[in-house]
Amino acid sequence: xxxxxxxxxxxxxxDLFAELVEKAVRLLGxxxxxxxxxxxxxxxxxFIWGFRDIKAVxxxxxxxxxxxxxHHFTPKSRGTLYIKCEHALLPEERRLALxxxxxxxxxxxxxxxEGDLKRAEEEKALILDSLAEQLFFINGKRRIKWxxxxxxxxxxxxxxxxxxxxxxxxxKGHCGSCGECLAIEVFKSGEPQQKxxxxxxxxxxxxxxxxxxxxxxxxxxxxNTITDITxxxxxxxxxxxxxxxxxxxxAMLQEGFYEADLSGTITLSNDAACxxxxxxxxxxxxxxxxxxxxxxxxxxxxxxxxYVTGQPRQGIILxxxxxxxxxxxxxxxxxxxxxxxxxxTSFYGTARDITERKEHLxxxxxxxxxxxxxxxxxxxxxxxxxxxxxxxxxxxxxxxADLDGLRLINDILGHAHGDELLRACARVxxxxxxxxxxxxxIGGDEFxxxxxxxxxxxxxIVVRRIRKALADHNSKNPRFLLSLSIGAATSHGDxxxxxxxKEADNRMLSDKLLRSLKQKNQLIKVLAASLAERDYTTxxxxxxxxxxxxxxxxxxxxxxxxxxxxxxxxxxxDLGKVGIPDDILFKQGPLTPEERTIMEQHxxxxxxxxxxxxxxxxxxxxxxxxxxxxxxxxxxxxxKGEEIPLECRIxxxxxxxxxxxxxxSYRKAMSPKEALAVIRECAGSQFDPxxxxxxxxxxxxxxx
Numbered sequence: 001x002x003x004x005x006x007x008x009x010x011x012x013x014x015d016l017f018a019e020l021v022e023k024a025v026r027l028l029g030x031x032x033x034x035x036x037x038x039x040x041x042x043x044x045x046x047f048i049w050g051f052r053d054i055k056a057v058x059x060x061x062x063x064x065x066x067x068x069x070x071h072h073f074t075p076k077s078r079g080t081l082y083i084k085c086e087h088a089l090l091p092e093e094r095r096l097a098l099x100x101x102x103x104x105x106x107x108x109x110x111x112x113x114e115g116d117l118k119r120a121e122e123e124k125a126l127i128l129d130s131l132a133e134q135l136f137f138i139n140g141k142r143r144i145k146w147x148x149x150x151x152x153x154x155x156x157x158x159x160x161x162x163x164x165x166x167x168x169x170x171x172k173g174h175c176g177s178c179g180e181c182l183a184i185e186v187f188k189s190g191e192p193q194q195k196x197x198x199x200x201x202x203x204x205x206x207x208x209x210x211x212x213x214x215x216x217x218x219x220x221x222x223x224n225t226i227t228d229i230t231x232x233x234x235x236x237x238x239x240x241x242x243x244x245x246x247x248x249x250x251a252m253l254q255e256g257f258y259e260a261d262l263s264g265t266i267t268l269s270n271d272a273a274c275x276x277x278x279x280x281x282x283x284x285x286x287x288x289x290x291x292x293x294x295x296x297x298x299x300x301x302x303x304x305x306x307y308v309t310g311q312p313r314q315g316i317i318l319x320x321x322x323x324x325x326x327x328x329x330x331x332x333x334x335x336x337x338x339x340x341x342x343x344x345t346s347f348y349g350t351a352r353d354i355t356e357r358k359e360h361l362x363x364x365x366x367x368x369x370x371x372x373x374x375x376x377x378x379x380x381x382x383x384x385x386x387x388x389x390x391x392x393x394x395x396x397x398x399x400x401a402d403l404d405g406l407r408l409i410n411d412i413l414g415h416a417h418g419d420e421l422l423r424a425c426a427r428v429x430x431x432x433x434x435x436x437x438x439x440x441x442i443g444g445d446e447f448x449x450x451x452x453x454x455x456x457x458x459x460x461i462v463v464r465r466i467r468k469a470l471a472d473h474n475s476k477n478p479r480f481l482l483s484l485s486i487g488a489a490t491s492h493g494d495x496x497x498x499x500x501x502k503e504a505d506n507r508m509l510s511d512k513l514l515r516s517l518k519q520k521n522q523l524i525k526v527l528a529a530s531l532a533e534r535d536y537t538t539x540x541x542x543x544x545x546x547x548x549x550x551x552x553x554x555x556x557x558x559x560x561x562x563x564x565x566x567x568x569x570x571x572x573x574d575l576g577k578v579g580i581p582d583d584i585l586f587k588q589g590p591l592t593p594e595e596r597t598i599m600e601q602h603x604x605x606x607x608x609x610x611x612x613x614x615x616x617x618x619x620x621x622x623x624x625x626x627x628x629x630x631x632x633x634x635x636x637x638x639x640k641g642e643e644i645p646l647e648c649r650i651x652x653x654x655x656x657x658x659x660x661x662x663x664x665s666y667r668k669a670m671s672p673k674e675a676l677a678v679i680r681e682c683a684g685s686q687f688d689p690x691x692x693x694x695x696x697x698x699x700x701x702x703x704x
Contacts, residue, residue, distance in 0.1 A: 003027065004096055005103045013037070013108075017047040020104055024083050027100070028093055032060075032084035037108065038077060050084060057082055069094060071101030079108060129159075134226035137212070138167050138183050145221065154226075167224075182209035183222045190219070196229070204230045256330070256351035259337075264289040264303055267346070276330060276353050278323030294319040306334045307344050317354065329355045373419055374426035376447070377440035385438065385450055386497045393452040394493040397459040398501050400508040401429060401466070404483040406445040408608065414579065417480075424480055428473055432466040448501075459488045485512035541658055545570035548654040549647075555698055556650075556691070566647055569619050573626045573651060576606025600635045603627050622647050626655075631685045641688075649688040653679065653695040656686075672703055 004027060007019055017035050024030035032050025034057045039045045051057045061068060066088035073079040081101045089097065128135060129149035137146040144162050152159045167183065182193040186209045193209045206227045212220045256273030260266050269284040277284065277292060289303070290296035298318060306313055312335040322328045333349040369381040377385075389396060403425050410418040422445070429447050430439045439449045451459060463486055474481045487508030491500040549570045550563040558566070577585060580602050584595045591599060603624055610620035625639060625648045632640030660675035670678075676696050683692035 001096075001099065004100045007103060007107055013045065013111075014047065016104065016107060017049070020081075020100070021049045023100060024097070028083065028085055028089070028097055029087065030083050031086045032057075032082075034082040035079065035104070037079040060084060069097040069101065071098060071105070073105045073108070078112075079105070081105070134224075136167065136224040136226075137221055138224060139221040140187065140219065142167050142181075142183060151226070182207055183224065185209070186211050186222045187219075203228055204233045257348070258284070258351065259346060259348040260289065260303075261346050262307065262344070264299065264347075268348075273351055276328075276351060277320060278326075292321055294321055302334055303347060306336050306347065310336055310338065310342070310344060312336065312349075317358070327355070328353060329358045371441040374423055374441050376426050376430065377438060379440065379442040382440040382442050382448055382450070386501065389450075389452070389497065391493060395453065395455045395490050396497060396500070397451040397454040397456070397462075397488055397490040398497070398504040399433075399449040399451060399459065399463065399466075399486065399488045400501075400504040401425075401447040401449075401487075402485045402508055402512060403445040403447075404485055404512065414581075421480055421482060424473060424477070425482055425484065428469045428482065428484075429466060432469045433462055437462075448504075454490070455492075456490050459490055463488055485509070487511055541662065542571045542574065544658050545573075545651065545654050548658065549650055552650050552654065552691075552695055552698060553647075555694055556646075562647070565619055565622075566650060568616070569622050569626070569647055569651060570654070572610065572616065572619075573606065573623055573655075574602065575609050575623070576602035576604065578609075579605045600627070603636050619647075621645065622651075626651050628652075629686050630688050633685075644688075649691050653687055653691060656682075657695070657699070672699060676700070 004023065007016065011019075017033075020035070021030070021033050024033055030050070032048075034049070034051055034054065035047040036054070037045045037047075046054055048054065048057070051060070061070070061082070067085050069081075069083040069085075069089065071081040071083075073081075081104060083097055083101070085093075125148075134151035134154055135146075135148040136144055136151055139145050144165055144167050147159050147162050149159060152162055182195055185193045190211055192211065194207065196204065196206050198204060206229045208225045208227075210223045210225075212223055214220055256276045257268075257270045258266050258273050259268035265286060265288045266284050269282075271281045274281055274284050284292075289299045293299040295318075302313060302316055312333065314333040316332050316334065318330055318332060320328050320330050330351045331354045332351040334347050335349055336344040337346045337348060339345050369377055369384075371378045403421060406418055406421065409421060422441070425447065426439070426441065429449065433439060433449050433451065434454075437449055437451045437454075439447065442448045449462075451462060454462070466484070466486060470482055470484055485508050487504045487506065487510065489500045489503035489507060491497055546567040549566040553563045553566045580599060584591065584598055587595065603626065607620050607624035610616035610623045616623075622645055625637065625645055628634035628637060628639040628644045628648060629652075630641060630644070630649070632638055634644075657675050657679060660670045660678060661672055663669045676699060679687060679692055680696060683689040
């Protein structure tokens, strides 16, 4: 019996079960045992010996007869013990097994109580240590018997390190009682005490001391609770100061400030808010928002949303009614004011005038989608529209157009002239399409139009209208002739618009190739006419050279074709001057080095013009070299002697002679004799000496 009830008091449940198994084998001849205990969260702790698993235990119980013992703990939910024997249990063995089970149940119950108590103590310590308040339990000798983690960390120790020490040594670091010690006062009065003190670190502490007594009323000690209220006191002081300055600050704000009741009636506003709407100071008081906002429903909805959600709103843009009737836009915020129960009682917020900013943003948005030069939509808008077109817009036609010769015009006449052509092209294009169609400038010289609900037949009509508008423009603006290459393609929804765009672009390029020769010749005529219009002396000078140069060429034995090229060169050699600014081209007096550099560029400009025309490309190099000198001091290539083409050497003689014998705005004409003397003097330096002799002889023969 003693052996059945004597178990080790320490150890784990596994140790207890092992000891149970040992006793059951020795006392009962047991062949198996199982113990099932609740673990928590509806789980079980299962200890098995002699069985494979708990199911094997259950199978054994069904047919074991008197060979087993089942002991349910009280209540049954606390656990169950199973013991299996190889033989049927005798009555005394069954009583011994029952005593063994009851002993195990008692030990398990005791350990559970001990575990619950330990956990309760741990939970209590955890709760107390988690408090922000500092807790000290001080006995009658003013020694610390217990402290929570917050109290210990305040003095830089652990709770175990301060237990048993004098409170004044731990808290103040000196050897005597504090003058404001509440513990002494509690010991004396037996009543709770409270005091707010300043710590040596400048912190404001709220100290409460409570007497603790036993059940019989005996005095056990004092519980001190210390709360750092520095932040709260400072906040209260700040609030007191802020309330005193509140209205002063509101009055000084550059932004408008307002307070309004739940109906939207203004109960407070600063001067800035009054000025924003054109009112005198204080005139907004009592006015309702619906009277000062252009759309009252918008204001009502905003205040209602803030009231319902209790959340502030910012960045609200409203159009307001200025007292003088000027359109103004303000950006306001609406913040709810709540009572202690969280109910919204009123509103407040700020307001600023954003009229100029809104206009600026609208301009930025406009330029984000528009071309600054022409005012048409830009490439970004065009790409966006291709993605946004819906099914109801089909069929969709894309019309592509390219302004021919823009690069050459910019290079020769300048970008200002090219920009004017682009603007003219935009006007022609935009006035030719339908009102519902949209036109964009998608590149330097490229335009595109999106024509919704437009099939091939309508597209052809639109393209013809563009061609007619071009012809009308050119007839009225000879100095700004336009030439457009145009292509169009249509999608009925079965073809992606990107592919349609590519097809329209290819058709535009094909149109450019078919029209290129005519366009280039027309451009040359425009440039020549522009130069003649600017400088009428150049026109007559060129005509005289066109007669003089072939004569010298004939004298030198040149063919008829070479003589014709000489005449053509004489007419267009100065075509590059169309790109020289008037203030340099017609300057009275000598040119500065910088101006001379610009003037000398006309040879290269003329070369580029001639190179762009199939009719002139064969004499383009002659245009480039017509200012070279025999001694190599000419421009732009610095050619010397016979490196200079023969035609250019001939032109140099005729050009110089005609220039010297013609009146200019800055001098009178020389006589033929004087001009020939200059040519004779410059032979071998500026002019080919052999050609100079032939030219002089030819002129003298004609004059004779």
